[in-house]
Structure formats: structure tokens, C-alpha cells
Amino acid sequence: xxxxxxxxxxxxxxxxxxxxxxxxxxxxxxxxxxxxxxxxxxxxxxxxxxxxxxxxxxxxxxxxxxxxxxxxxxxxxxxxxxxxxxxxxxxxxxxxxxxxxxxxxxxxxxxxxxxxxxxxxxxxxxxxxxxxxxxxxxxxxxxxxxxxxxxxxxxxxxxxxxxxxxxxxxxxxxxxxxxxxxxxxxxxxxxxxxxxxxxxxxxxxxxxxxxxxxxxxxxxxxxxxxxxxxxxxxxxxxxxxxxxxxxxxxxxxxxxxxxxxxxxxxxxxxxxxxxxxxxxxxxxxxxxxxxxxxxxxxxxxxxxxxxxxxxxxxxxxxxxxxxxxxxxxxxxxxxxxxxxxxxxxxxxxxxxxxxxxxxxxxxxxxxxxxxxxxxxxxxxxxxxxxxxxxxxxxxxxxxxxxxxxxxxxxxxxxxxxxxxxxxxxxxxxxxxxxxxxxxxxxxxxxxxxxxxxxxxx
Numbered sequence: 001x002x003x004x005x006x007x008x009x010x011x012x013x014x015x016x017x018x019x020x021x022x023x024x025x026x027x028x029x030x031x032x033x034x035x036x037x038x039x040x041x042x043x044x045x046x047x048x049x050x051x052x053x054x055x056x057x058x059x060x061x062x063x064x065x066x067x068x069x070x071x072x073x074x075x076x077x078x079x080x081x082x083x084x085x086x087x088x089x090x091x092x093x094x095x096x097x098x099x100x101x102x103x104x105x106x107x108x109x110x111x112x113x114x115x116x117x118x119x120x121x122x123x124x125x126x127x128x129x130x131x132x133x134x135x136x137x138x139x140x141x142x143x144x145x146x147x148x149x150x151x152x153x154x155x156x157x158x159x160x161x162x163x164x165x166x167x168x169x170x171x172x173x174x175x176x177x178x179x180x181x182x183x184x185x186x187x188x189x190x191x192x193x194x195x196x197x198x199x200x201x202x203x204x205x206x207x208x209x210x211x212x213x214x215x216x217x218x219x220x221x222x223x224x225x226x227x228x229x230x231x232x233x234x235x236x237x238x239x240x241x242x243x244x245x246x247x248x249x250x251x252x253x254x255x256x257x258x259x260x261x262x263x264x265x266x267x268x269x270x271x272x273x274x275x276x277x278x279x280x281x282x283x284x285x286x287x288x289x290x291x292x293x294x295x296x297x298x299x300x301x302x303x304x305x306x307x308x309x310x311x312x313x314x315x316x317x318x319x320x321x322x323x324x325x326x327x328x329x330x331x332x333x334x335x336x337x338x339x340x341x342x343x344x345x346x347x348x349x350x351x352x353x354x355x356x357x358x359x360x361x362x363x364x365x366x367x368x369x370x371x372x373x374x375x376x377x378x379x380x381x382x383x384x385x386x387x388x389x390x391x392x393x394x395x396x397x398x399x400x401x402x403x404x405x406x407x408x409x410x411x412x413x414x415x416x417x418x419x420x421x422x423x424x425x426x427x428x429x430x431x432x433x434x435x436x437x438x439x440x441x442x443x444x445x446x447x448x449x450x451x452x453x454x455x456x457x
Contacts, residue, residue: 014157014307015300020138021276022269023159027135029265030126031088034101037123037258038081047078050115054372056392057112058385061444066110077104088130091140095131102127113385114378118169118341119259125165125314126266133158139280155297157307162269164311167227169263172318172339174223179343181329183220186212187425188345196253222246230270243267254342324448329424330455332382333448348380348422348432352390354397355415355438362417363402365393381422381432383449390416390439416440430456 041047051074059066068074081104087097106124109115136142137151181187190212197203205211222242229239247260268276297303321334328335329344352365367376370392379385393416402409420433431453433439442451 014155014160014304015297016156017153018156018159019273019277020134020152020154020158021273021280022271023133023135023154023162024138024140025276025279026159026162026266026269027091027094027130028089028139029268030130031085031090033258033262033265034105034123034127035082035085035089036261038078038085040258041078042075042082047075049372050374051108051111054112054375056370056375056389058114058375058379058388060110060113061384061446063110066107068111077108080104088135091136091142092145094136094140094142098127098131098135102131112375113336113382114375116336117257117259118339119257119262121337122165122169122259122262126162129161129165133161139283157303159269161307161310162266165314166263166266166269168314168318169339170223170227173341174220174225176318176338176340176343177216177220177223181425182216182343185425186216188343189215189219191345191426192254219246227270230267233272236271240267240271250342256342326448326452327455327457330422331449331452332384345425346381346422347429348377348420349429350376350380350386350418350420350433352393352416352418353435354393354411355417356409356411357413357415359409361409370396380420383452384444386418386420386433387439387442387444390418390442391444394440414440424455 051068052071057068069076081101084097084101084104087093088101102124105120105127109120109124134149134151134154137149137154143150177183182189186209190209193206193212193215196206199206226239226243229235230243232239244264247264250256251260318338321328321338324331324333326333329346350367352367353362354365355362367379371379371389379389394414397411397414400411402411415438417435417437418433418439419435420431421429422432423429433451434453437451439451
């Protein structure tokens with residue numbers, strides 16, 4: 001028992017002095033992946049498509065003050081992210097680079113929730129954490145320019161918090177997969193895999209239900225337990241093989257961008273100090289840094305408190321859905337920022353109506369006049385975006401004069417109603433929003449969305 005307690009104290013001592021090699025390697029990998037990922041936005045035309053072309057943007061609750069820059073100025077934050085990624089890779093003015101990258105990346109992600117992806121949220125969190133860790137004190141231009149900062153050690157929490165964040169992603173993703181659709185219906189994988197029938201050799205197998213079930217159950221167990229195997233030196237090589245295999249398969253089958261590569265290379269931080277020291281040596285890092293005393297921070301109490309607050313937030317936010325009643329996949333209350341990765345396939349068809357209160361006259365609204373295709377597809381299945389769109393429409397039409405031939409109709413304080421049908425995880429479409437509600441009058445808040453039609457399993 002004494003030995004166990006000793007090991008626990010050693011492992012969970014945030015201020016234990018350890019080699020900083022894992023953190024240095026993580027810095028280089030993270031910067032390189034971000035450079036690659038952001039470059040794709042520039043070269044594929046996604047900046048214009050997602051952040052310049054739209055007329056309206058679906059902001060997050062409380063962040064409606066975050067606005068896009070005018071026209072081509074939207075390229076500025078992406079160029080700054082390219083520069084700051086290079087700064088992070090080479091450790092040149094690293095702290096400024098980390099701050100700029102976090103601000104720019106998070107700013108872009110807050111512009112429009114129709115572009116939300118779990119791995120974008122993950123990148124925001126990691127880039128925030130990178131601000132506070134000394135990832136530039138070794139194998140960096142900062143350490144060469146400012147020799148006084150050069151160190152070969154760090155405090156254990158400075159890599160531990162990154163491991164914790166990776167563990168949160170995996171474990172909560174695994175917990176989220178413990179649901180009837182995923183385990184007992186193999187949905188949505190059954191639907192998605194059937195779209196890959198043209199893949200040579202394996203395409204015909206992907207049409208089989210038993211393959212979808214194997215993928216579903218394997219994915220659940222993988223997410224739940226992979227971190228624990230990565231923490232074990234005995235099972236780590238075996239576990240990392242599965243990390244690489246799992247994410248390469250998902251990258252090949254599903255369009256989820258650089259996320260598989262981020263996870264493949266980020267999980268290297270679980271490997272031993274000796275592993276990372278060897279990599280640094282092969283990269284040309286010579287241990288010319290004299291072993292300097294790395295004094296304990298005077299603000300240890302503050303650091304402990306900050307770490308505790310961060311950990312609690314990361315543990316509680318994914319659980320907030322339990323505060324709501326109803327089906328989570330249907331109402332999506334507490335769905336975002338909860339690591340529910342690839343758990344849901346929703347398709348919706350939304351028809352909105354402009355209704356004159358005085359005459360009862362109604363006109364069908366063409367969504368394509370206001371939204372991009374991506375925005376329309378996302379809005380049709382997400383309740384908070386439906387309300388935002390209704391408010392956008394009311395603001396647009398209120399006070400306008402509609403013309404029908406020789407007749408003109410002034411629009412004063414109109415109603416916005418809609419009929420929306422949604423299909424969830426391969427089920428037949430069912431009524432999601434009924435026309436009886438004036439959506440523009442409903443409050444956009446965090447309360448339960450009792451205006452949605454109940455989900456019928």
C-alpha cells in the first residue's frame with residue numbers, strides 16, 4: 001500500500017521536475033499540423049466559401065458581437081495563423097505565436113456555428129493550453145536568442161494537462177457511444193458505410209450490417225480504453241498501433257479533415273521521456289544546455305487552483321445534457337463541446353413562411369436567398385439555428401413592401417413560421433417543427449426547447 005501511495009504521489013505531483021522533451025516534440029508536431037491545416041483553408045478556397053460569401057452568420061449564444069471582417073480582410077486571421085504556426089514550430093517568439101494563434105483560431109470558430117466540428121474545439125483548447133507551458137525553452141530559436149530561458153526540464157503538470165485533454169476527448173467520446181443507436185443499430189455507421197460501395201476490394205463488405213456492428217463496438221471500446229493502454233509502458237506500442245490503424249481507417253472512409261492526423265501525432269506525448277529524447281537527438285538537438293536549477297513557482301497555489309478549475313470545466317461541460325429532458329440527438333441540448341464524435345446523422349427539410357399578422361397572408365421563403373447550402377443543411381436540423389434564422393428573417397422583412405404584380409403589401413411585424421421534417425440515424429423523417437409556432441417570438445436561450453415536436457422512436 002505504501003508503494004502504491006508513493007507512486008500515486010509521484011505521478012500526480014504537478015510540480016515534479018521532469019524532462020521537457022515530450023513537450024518540445026508536441027510543440028513541433030502541433031505547429032506543423034496547424035500550418036498544414038490552416039494552409040488547406042487558403043488553398044482550397046474555404047475562407048471565401050465559409051467566411052466571405054455568406055450573407056448571415058449563426059453566432060454562438062453570448063458571442064453575437066463576434067463579427068467577420070469585411071471582404072478579403074477575412075484572410076488576415078488565416079495569414080496570422082500561418083505565421084504563428086511557423087512561430088510555434090521553430091519556437092521563435094513562441095509565446096506571442098501561441099497567443100495569436102489561439103485568438104485567431106477561436107475568433108474564426110466563433111463566427112458561424114454551422115462550421116462547428118469537435119476537432120476545431122479541440123484545437124482551440126490545445127492552443128489555449130500551449131500559451132501557458134514553456135514549450136520554447138529547448139530546441140527553439142527563443143532558447144538560442146535568449147539563453148537565460150534554456151532548460152531541459154519542466155514541471156509535470158505542463159505535459160500532464162495536455163495528456164488530460166487528450167484523455168477527455170477519447171473517454172467522453174467512448175461514453176457517448178454507449179447508446180442504443182450506436183451499439184444495437186450500428187447507426188449512423190451503417191448509413192455512412194453503405195455510401196462506400198465503390199471502394200476496391202472492401203466495398204462489398206462495407207454494405208454488410210455485421211461490418212457496421214464491428215466498427216461500432218470496436219470504436220466504443222477503443223475510445224473508452226485506449227488512453228489507459230497508452231499510459232502503460234507494457235501495452236503502449238500495441239496501443240499506438242491501434243491509434244494509427246483506427247485513425248487511418250477513419251481518415252480514409254470519412255471526410256473529417258486533419259483530425260485523424262492530429263490524434264495520431266498528439267498521442268505520442270504518452271510515450272516515455274527516453275523516446276522523445278531520442279527524437280530530439282535525431283533532429284539534431286545536442287544537450288549543450290547546462291542543467292540549470294528549475295525553481296518551484298512561487299504561485300503554486302494559484303497554479304493548482306487554475307488546473308482544478310480547468311479540469312472541472314472539462315469534466316462537467318460534456319455532462320450538461322443531463323440537465324435537459326428528451327432525446328439528446330433530437331433536441332441537441334448540450335450536444336456541442338461534449339466530444340460526441342460522429343454519433344449522429346441528421347437530414348432535414350425546412351420550409352419557412354412569412355405571415356402577415358393582419359391579413360393572415362403567407363408567402364414561402366426561399367432559404368437559398370439567405371443561406372449557403374452548408375448553412376441551410378445545418379440549420380434545418382439544429383433548433384438553436386432555426387430560431388436564429390427566424391430572427392434573421394423577421395429583421396429582414398419587417399418594414400419592407402412586398403410586390404405581387406400591381407399590388408404592394410407593406411410588412412409590419414411579421415410572423416415567421418416553418419414546417420420542418422427531420423430524419424435521425426436512418427429513421428423515416430418525422431415532424432420536427434410545426435407551423436403553429438411563430439419562431440421569431442421564441443426566446444433563444446439555454447432553456448429546454450419545448451416547442452420542438454417530441455421524438456418518436
